[in-house]
Amino acid sequence: MKKTLSFLVVCSALSASAQTKFAQLDIELPTPNEYRTAAGAPGHNYYQQKADYKMNLTLDDTKQIIRGEEVITYTNNSPDVLEYLWLQLDQNIFKADSDSKLIAVEKMEDFESIKDVERKLMTFEGGFNIEMVATVNGEKMRYAINKTMMRIDPAKPLGPKQSISFKIKWWYNINDRMKFGGRSGYEYFEKEDNYLYTIAQFFPRMCVYNDVEGWQNKQFLGKGEFTLPFGDYEVSITVPSDHIVAGTGELQNGASVMTAEQRSRMDKAKISNTPILIVTQAEAENAEKNKATGTKTWTYKAKNVRDFAFATSRKFMWDAQNTVVKGKNILCMSFYPKEGNPLWERYSTKLVAHTIQTYSKYTIDYTYPVAISVHSNQIGMEYPMICFNGGRPNEDGTYSEQTKYGMWGVIIHEVGHNFFPMIINSDERQWSWMDEGLNTFVQYLTEQEWERGYPSRRGPAAMITDYMRGDQKFISPIMTNSESIWQFGNNAYGKPATALNILRETIMGRELFDFAFKTYCERWKFKHPTPADFFRTMEDASGVDLDWFWRGWFYSTEYVDISLDYVKNFELNSNNPEIEKAENKKAADSRPQFIGDARNKESIKQTVNERDTLIDDFYAKRDIYQVDRLDKKEYEELQSKLTPEQKKILESKKQFYELSFTNKGGLVTPLIIQATFEDGSTKVINIPAEIWKMDDITVTKVLIFDKPVVSFQLDPFLETADCDVNNNAFPPTSKPTRFQLFQQKQGNENPMQRQKRLESGN
Ligand SMILES: [Zn+2]
Structure with missing residues (x-):
């Protein structure tokens, strides 16, 4: 793969679609007006x-x-x-x-x-x-x-x-x-x-x-959720007197619905930074058995919310703790039946507090006085200040790792919905991704701050590739109405969360992204943003042209698959005949021999010119690798015309590599190229997606290094969601897959149950 550089002609057919892929989103987005500006902010008459x-x-x-x-x-x-x-x-x-x-x-x-x-x-x-x-x-x-x-x-x-x-x-x-x-x-x-x-x-x-x-007033068909105006709520809920109620807002009449004991525990919880039980499991179990006949009325007030929800049961345990966001106390609470334990008492409220903190860092300061997580078998659903979350252990008190991470993930996700769409109040009936996608993205950030190496289901680029390279018949663009989306979870949660992660890690960088994302959140908190407001703000606040990105990731179903097709290596010709002629001889001697030549050496005993000495003339006798006086003179003349800088370049032994890439998936993307050198060291080159602006099918790039490269790897850190990584290496590599002839039987036993069995000696 080594050649001597004489001259290069880069020739590639121009692709008509490249211009479309980088066209501005002028036609797709609504015309800016007095209500919504071209910068993506609320207009002066919003x-x-x-x-x-x-x-x-x-x-x-x-x-x-x-x-x-x-x-x-x-x-x-x-x-x-x-x-x-x-x-x-x-x-x-x-x-x-x-x-x-x-x-x-x-x-x-x-x-x-x-x-x-x-x-x-x-x-x-x-x-x-x-x-x-x-x-x-x-x-x-x-x-x-x-x-x-x-x-x-x-x-x-x-x-x-x-x-x-x-x-x-x-x-x-x-x-x-x-x-x-x-x-x-x-x-x-x-x-x-x-x-x-x-x-x-x-x-x-x-x-x-x-x-x-x-x-x-688009009909509610089940998938497109709720689009609601903000307002103030005052709600009284009459329930059996032994019920514990959790509702949006602040409880107004604790004195008449809570016991003195519960109120004193609550006073402690309000200044505690770890959860304190207001209703214990023993108390809840007692209520389960002795059903009361009277009623009680719980009254709540909530300001500037878009909805109200509540939960009520005599089965509820209740715990609470405080968390502080910019000097403001926020009461984090959980309500759960004994069936939720041991998971809920241990984790729920801590997760609520952690979610409020992390989201406040990346979006806006949480401004509501409370945040509540309620145990609700199997589902996850969000409302202002309150959400209903699954995560139920087995009856024997054990649980699988999947149940634990499922519960953690759903609580972070649903509490996170307080920000999207409860406060940054997008139109859910129209666009599921605007709340689910943005929320899933911050959920990922929150999970990573909860546990190092948290196995987040959605967010990292490589997790979305199976979906994106799948059957196109069952893939919709993100910009599709909520009711008509194939593969809802991948489309409205996974793909937009991944897209934002790619913007943050690769295309914009964390600093520019975080500023722009926060700007969007600040601009549209307690307001009704649209996709255009989001797209425009992210560009306007960062100075990064992202129209191609929205076009590819949000308006199309194309996917990233770039192949590194070939690498050609070139070195500079020193023009020194002593060096170059010797190099040429070495190259000629090491060239593989044609099989006919090898056989002829044996089979042709003597050729005519070997027999007849009058055949060989000047050309037959000269040694083209011989350096003569004129060669040296010409070289000296050339040297005398070069500047010291030019001489340095010629002596530098720089290595030139021409890399050729094909865009197989259609989605244009930055090229992240890692070169590994002979000495084991590496260098990463980041090329923006605009390299595809004239031709979105094939591009070539010349990389110049001081030392020889042994291999190139495209997308070495799995950050671009490249759907086929088998064509990302040069020279190509292949790793064996270990396959198993005998499948080990897997029972219904979870690892906690197995451990119990181990300890019991069975
Ligand atoms: Zn959600």
Whole structure:
């Protein structure tokens, strides 16, 4: 692979698509205006609506019904006159004839067992029963229900800067989450006849009205979550008197719902930086057995939140600790039944505090007074200040490593949702990635600060490659509406989290990225950002043109696969005949011999010129490797014309390498090239993605070193999500795969159970 450098012609066909890949996102993004600037910030006339709620709720623990009366005060901060108001009726997804049930694509193979059939035939009288919509004076208001949406028509249109208050009375049957699924509902504990309720999207809630969507009244089909305006909440929840309640906001009447003992424990917890139990396991187990008959009303207030959720059960243990963000105390709490232990008492609240701290560092300071994690079998779901998280050990108190990391991950993730989308309030119904992707990215940072080497499922570039190089039929661009996304988790969580990680580690660098990301968070906290606001801010605050990156990673399904096709090595010709002629001779002597020549040496006993001495002339006799007087003279003349710098270069023995790359996956990407030298030392060269700006299929690059290179490795630190690393090395390398002829049997026993067995001598 070594050649002598005489001259090089770089010739490559220009690719028409390279221009498209680096085109600015002018057509794709909305035109900047007075509400949203071209820099990605809220514009000088940015506005948003406000929705305040006063609610009285009653839980019927015998029939699993929730009843509510709410007064909504809606303030129109827009410059527009609103003839009607739209509200979300998310519970209607549980109606027997809901669209989400009708549009579910099914095949007969979905009905393989009697359980499948049973589930399909199971009926549940779900959905809202709206009993009254009226003005605060009691006059009935006209309304229309369109599946999961309700339109209310005020007597006269609501003008700019005007407010309207109205009352809604409703009830619904709470779904059994373990049977019918859902983000909220109840879990029934049959042995002891107790319920654990996690209640959310449970009341008619105002839709967002803004400059982007008008009314965001796109039907709730199940995947696209909730888009809600900010407001202040005052909520009273009446539950059995032995229930412990966790709700969005600050508890207003601890004195009437908590015992003196619990309140004194809470006082200690509020100044403790480790969790303190407010309700112990023994106390919770006692409540489970002795069911109370009376009721208690828990009252909460929450300011500037976009929603309200709560959990209630007599099974709850409760612990709390304080954490401080920029001088502000934040009460971190967990609520869990004994079934969550030993994991929950040990980890949950510590994870809440750690998440609040880490997210505050990378995004915005957490401004709410509390942050709560509630144990809820199997799911993970987020609401302002409160979230419901899975992670349940086995009944024998052991748990698999997967359960532990699953619980840690889900708590960090759901508590992290306080930032995206509860505070940085993107439109979830339209774009799942804007909250899930950004949240999963900061989740990764938070996990890494929780445990060194934390096996994060999403974030590192190499974890996304299986997905990205998969069957294109089942891959959607990130910029796809929430309802139409193939492979939801990979698309809305994994890929955007990876993309941000690549921006941070490789394309922008940590300093520029962190500043721009924080700028986006600061600009849009307690506001409604769109994808364009994010894309624009990240560029505007960093000075890095990222249009090609958004285009490739967010608008396409292309993937990174760069192959290092060849490496050619060149050395400078010294022009010194003494050196060059000797080199040429060495090269000629070491050239492999043609097989015919070798055989002819034996088979042709004598050629004509060997026999007849008159055949060989000047050319046959001369030694082309001989250095003569004229050669030397010409060399001296050339030397006399060179500057000292030019002489130095010629003597330097520099090594030239021409590397050729092919972009096989389509997605343009920086080239990270590691050269390893003969002496074992290495050097890394980072080439920005713009190397592909004229030709996005093939590029070549010349690298010059002082010493010979033995190998080149592309993407040596696995930072670009290159989907095929087998074509990344020169010379190519291959490692054997160890395969097993006999599969070891794996039982259901987890390693903790195995250890117990080991210790017991069985
Ligand atoms: Zn999430």
